[in-house]
Structures are given as C-alpha cells and as structure tokens.
Amino acid sequence: MDLPVMPPVSPMLAKSVKKIPDVGHVEPKWDGFRTIIFRDGDDVVLGSRNERPMTRYFPELVDAVREHLPARCVLDGEIVVITGERLDFEALQQRIHPAQSRVEMLAERTPVSFVAFDLLALGGEDLTAQPFGRRRDRLVEALAPADAPVHLTRATADLGEAREWFDTFEGAGLDGVIAKPLDGPYQPNKRAMYKVKHERTADCVVAGFRWHKSGPVLGSLLLGLYDDAGTLHHVGVAASFSMARRKELLEELEPYREVDLAEHPWGAWADQEAHAGRRMPGAVSRWNATKDLSFEPLRPELVLEVAYDHMEGDRFRHTAQFRRWRPDRDPSSCGYDQLQEPATYRLSDVLG
Known part of the structure; x- marks a missing residue:
C-alpha cells in the first residue's frame, strides 16, 4: 500500500x-x-x-x-x-x-x-x-x-x-x-x-458496584430497571467520578454491602447459563476477555437519578451520568415504563 x-x-x-x-x-x-x-x-x-x-x-x-x-x-x-x-x-x-x-x-x-x-x-x-x-x-x-x-x-x-x-x-x-x-x-x-x-433522565436501582482499576475505591455503579414481570435487569453503569467522589461513594454504599448473594437479583451472574437472553454484570467483555467484570453486590434499596442519551435494546447505549440520589423513590417503581421512546423514523429516509 x-x-x-x-x-x-x-x-x-x-x-x-x-x-x-x-x-x-x-x-x-x-x-x-x-x-x-x-x-x-x-x-x-x-x-x-x-x-x-x-x-x-x-x-x-x-x-x-x-x-x-x-x-x-x-x-x-x-x-x-x-x-x-x-x-x-x-x-x-x-x-x-x-x-x-x-x-x-x-x-x-x-x-x-x-x-x-x-x-x-x-x-x-x-x-x-x-x-x-x-x-x-x-x-x-x-x-x-x-x-x-x-x-x-x-x-x-x-x-x-x-x-x-x-x-x-x-x-x-x-x-x-x-x-x-x-x-x-x-x-x-x-x-x-x-x-x-440527546439527554434524558431515569431513576435506576443501584444493585452493585465494581472496583476502580487503580485501587480500593469505587469504579462504577451498576444500574438496574424492573420489567413488567418484576425482574431487575442490568441496564448499564454510572462511572464518571473524581477520585475524591469515588471514595465518598464507597462510604455512602457501605451500609448496603451486607447482602446474601443467593437472594440478590443478580446472584446467578457466575452461572454462564444465566446470561442467556439478557446482559448481566458478570458477563465477559467482548472487547477484552481478560477484563475483570466481577462486581460487589448491594442490597437493591438505593435509587439514583442518571442522565442518558438513548437506549440500545434494553440497555443504556453509553455510560450514564450520575445526577442525584433519590431517597423519595421506591426501588420497585424504577421500571422501563419511565423511559421516553422516540417516534419511529425510517432509516432509508435518513440515508436518502
């Protein structure tokens, strides 16, 4: 060439x-x-x-x-x-x-x-x-x-x-x-x-976190939404924090870390058969098979408002942005029904 x-x-x-x-x-x-x-x-x-x-x-x-x-x-x-x-x-x-x-x-x-x-x-x-x-x-x-x-x-x-x-x-x-x-x-x-x-907001359940690659501070929050059947789906992460904020968040989450994994909605993440049909937080990364995607479970009692741009299937397409804690929201109310759906448009019309 x-x-x-x-x-x-x-x-x-x-x-x-x-x-x-x-x-x-x-x-x-x-x-x-x-x-x-x-x-x-x-x-x-x-x-x-x-x-x-x-x-x-x-x-x-x-x-x-x-x-x-x-x-x-x-x-x-x-x-x-x-x-x-x-x-x-x-x-x-x-x-x-x-x-x-x-x-x-x-x-x-x-x-x-x-x-x-x-x-x-x-x-x-x-x-x-x-x-x-x-x-x-x-x-x-x-x-x-x-x-x-x-x-x-x-x-x-x-x-x-x-x-x-x-x-x-x-x-x-x-x-x-x-x-x-x-x-x-x-x-x-x-x-x-x-x-x-586009930027929209959603109230999500925080059901776990991952450690930061640099050491014992929080790396990302794992977000979930309930479907109509009451199943909590892993929909993405919130991860853009300063190092000081990562330490603060770890302290804020400490009271929720005592949890029986057998009773956690994502407790079966280590079972590869459980990944069939839905994305779970323990799934292997397609881009980096050596990347550690294990997570620390939290009792799914915290609600977080995040900003997101759009959905890809049933997940946030990109990393969501932390906006605020929502202590006034019941976790069970955090479902897919709150998400805004854009009107259908023909891609062939975009391509001309």
Missing part, C-alpha cells in the same frame, strides 16, 4: 455542546464503529478509532470498498448494521469475533454498511490540509457512482432542518447531530467538531 495518507490515522473528534452551532454544515451522528478506510487498488485496510485494523471482521465491506470506492482513496466514516429501518449497534458488536468461521457466517447474516463523511486522500493527493468544505465537495464527487452498502451522509447548512433532524432521526437509531466548520483542516485526534446528543 502506497497512499499519500497511510495507516494508522487517529480520526478527528468532536466536543459535546448543548446547542447546534451555526458553522455552515450539520450532518446526522451515526451510531456505529468509527472507521477510516484506506484503499490502494485491491489492498484495503479498515482502521478503527484506536488505530487498530478491523479488516478481518468485515470481509463483505472490503469487497464493497473494491467495488464502489475510487481505486486510491482514504475515507473517514462509520460502519453500521441496519436491521429493518433502524441502526442496530447490538448486532454490530456481535461482528467482533475471534473465530474466522463465525466472522464469515455473520458477514452473511448481518452484513454491514459504510456511511462516509470525510475524504482524507484521493489518488495521489493528500487532502487533510484543505478546508472541510472543499473536502466535502470532493467526497460528493468521488462517491457519485457508489451504491449500497456504501453511502454518503446527508448534510445541511440550514439550522432549522438540522434541529428537525435532531428530533426525528433518533427514531431510526441515530443519536444526535455533528456540526463541522467548513474552513477547518482534518485534525487527527483533535476535538475540532461539535456533537449534540
């Missing part, structure tokens, strides 16, 4: 803001695996956000790149799985598997698509120093002949339309919008863009 921009490249990032800024360009925020594609003839590399190649996991995308992209190019975008008319991040996560036979089977059952939103190189030309507006024009031109599963992201300069996208596209599984200054160069690993994401 001999390109003007060579792998690995760390992608340009976005900083969170509350309102959509008027910078001349807004596009949907795709919920998938951020990927930079490098193509030089038949040589194709799919680079991840952490600069590790993901090429072996998506053979069908490698074939699509060879069919639909220019012979020599470097594109920034997102790998996604589309199920029906929604993005399906859970199915996308399943595509990362060590067994080649499993990789090939999943490539047929849950094929991925690629949504492109930036162009770093074309032919023998390095475009990273050019303003984004110019790169966008070149990207539109380069992808004009392309067809599914390769897509060009939609974009608008109209703030009113961008706000409408923010409200409606969530129904197709997207989680916000990205605003990009038109005059900016491509800046790897720099937060030179702006992201606006």
Whole structure:
C-alpha cells in the first residue's frame, strides 16, 4: 500500500455542546464503529478509532470498498448494521469475533454498511490540509457512482432542518447531530467538531458496584430497571467520578454491602447459563476477555437519578451520568415504563 495518507490515522473528534452551532454544515451522528478506510487498488485496510485494523471482521465491506470506492482513496466514516429501518449497534458488536468461521457466517447474516463523511486522500493527493468544505465537495464527487452498502451522509447548512433532524432521526437509531466548520483542516485526534446528543433522565436501582482499576475505591455503579414481570435487569453503569467522589461513594454504599448473594437479583451472574437472553454484570467483555467484570453486590434499596442519551435494546447505549440520589423513590417503581421512546423514523429516509 502506497497512499499519500497511510495507516494508522487517529480520526478527528468532536466536543459535546448543548446547542447546534451555526458553522455552515450539520450532518446526522451515526451510531456505529468509527472507521477510516484506506484503499490502494485491491489492498484495503479498515482502521478503527484506536488505530487498530478491523479488516478481518468485515470481509463483505472490503469487497464493497473494491467495488464502489475510487481505486486510491482514504475515507473517514462509520460502519453500521441496519436491521429493518433502524441502526442496530447490538448486532454490530456481535461482528467482533475471534473465530474466522463465525466472522464469515455473520458477514452473511448481518452484513454491514459504510456511511462516509470525510475524504482524507484521493489518488495521489493528500487532502487533510484543505478546508472541510472543499473536502466535502470532493467526497460528493468521488462517491457519485457508489451504491449500497456504501453511502454518503446527508448534510445541511440550514439550522432549522438540522434541529428537525435532531428530533426525528433518533427514531431510526441515530443519536444526535455533528456540526463541522467548513474552513477547518482534518485534525487527527483533535476535538475540532461539535456533537449534540440527546439527554434524558431515569431513576435506576443501584444493585452493585465494581472496583476502580487503580485501587480500593469505587469504579462504577451498576444500574438496574424492573420489567413488567418484576425482574431487575442490568441496564448499564454510572462511572464518571473524581477520585475524591469515588471514595465518598464507597462510604455512602457501605451500609448496603451486607447482602446474601443467593437472594440478590443478580446472584446467578457466575452461572454462564444465566446470561442467556439478557446482559448481566458478570458477563465477559467482548472487547477484552481478560477484563475483570466481577462486581460487589448491594442490597437493591438505593435509587439514583442518571442522565442518558438513548437506549440500545434494553440497555443504556453509553455510560450514564450520575445526577442525584433519590431517597423519595421506591426501588420497585424504577421500571422501563419511565423511559421516553422516540417516534419511529425510517432509516432509508435518513440515508436518502
């Protein structure tokens, strides 16, 4: 491979803001695996956000790149799985598997698509120093002949339309919008863009915690919600705390640590058969099989209000943010019925 921009490249990032800024360009925020594609003839590399190649996991995308992209190019975008008319991040996560036979089977059952939103190189030309507006024009031109599963992201300069996208596209599984200054160069690993994401709150039961990797302080709180049958499901974690706050939380939780694991709603986490059909706090991490996901149980009597952006199936898609304790709430009242559901929107309409 001999390109003007060579792998690995760390992608340009976005900083969170509350309102959509008027910078001349807004596009949907795709919920998938951020990927930079490098193509030089038949040589194709799919680079991840952490600069590790993901090429072996998506053979069908490698074939699509060879069919639909220019012979020599470097594109920034997102790998996604589309199920029906929604993005399906859970199915996308399943595509990362060590067994080649499993990789090939999943490539047929849950094929991925690629949504492109930036162009770093074309032919023998390095475009990273050019303003984004110019790169966008070149990207539109380069992808004009392309067809599914390769897509060009939609974009608008109209703030009113961008706000409408923010409200409606969530129904197709997207989680916000990205605003990009038109005059900016491509800046790897720099937060030179702006992201606006949905934020909601929920009252959750705190049923356990994990230790911090640095020592005997709290690492994360394990959150649960009850379904209609009265089963407490593990729905995610709250984990962004200062070191001082981690120590304080450990003291606050101490009165709830005396618990009989046999009577705890997640007491069967060590039994691998118990993981079938639902995600539990002791499950092995798909990304790091050596990561210690064991947890310290707590009596499920505390209620915590958290902020979250959106759900992926029956779990929080990202780490939830601690807001406040809710001593006025009964844990049994913390169910899925409190969660806001976005109106359904057709993903094909988002893709255009």
